[in-house]
Amino acid sequence: MLKEFREFAMRGNVVDMAVGIIIGAAFGAVVKSLVSDLLMPPVGMLLGNVDFAELFVVLSEGNVAGPYATLAAAQEAGAVTLNYGLFINTVVSFVIVALAVFVLIRNLNRMKRAEEPAAxxxxxxxxxxxxxxxxxxxxxxxxxxx
The missing domain is CATH 2.20.28 (Rubrerythrin, domain 2)
Structure with missing residues (x-):
């Protein structure tokens, strides 16, 4: 059984998939940093010094009554918050990843079409x-x- 598992794990497809997952996770971390550290600060500045990561709505007060200056202060007080700013950051990250995957697949399909012989x-x-x-x-x- 151990021998069969080793043969399964060392197949080309399984190893390729594992490499893809690892590269994808690293790419996701890079995109998250790109969005939160490089893209959103200038956008927030253009919109009047808005920090998207700090946009939230308090749904229920915590142990210490609000108002809360930051999301961290609200969470520390035990308040229930709706973190729509973090959601905006996540949506922007998703759009960037989706665009990158689209461009990659599009180019792969073009190369595949170029290899096909003419009728x-x-x-x-x-x-x-x-x-x-x-x-x-x-x-x-x-x-x-x-």
């Missing part, structure tokens, strides 16, 4: 082996009926 436009005459058009019903060289 043949000629055929060989079975009598004289001369190349003739596909629609021909008689060979122009040996006049054989096709």
């Amino acid at each position: 043949p436009t000629t055929k060989d005459c079975p009598h004289c082996c001369t190349s003739i058009p596909l629609a021909a019903t008689r060979c122009p060289h040996c006049t054989s009926a096709l």
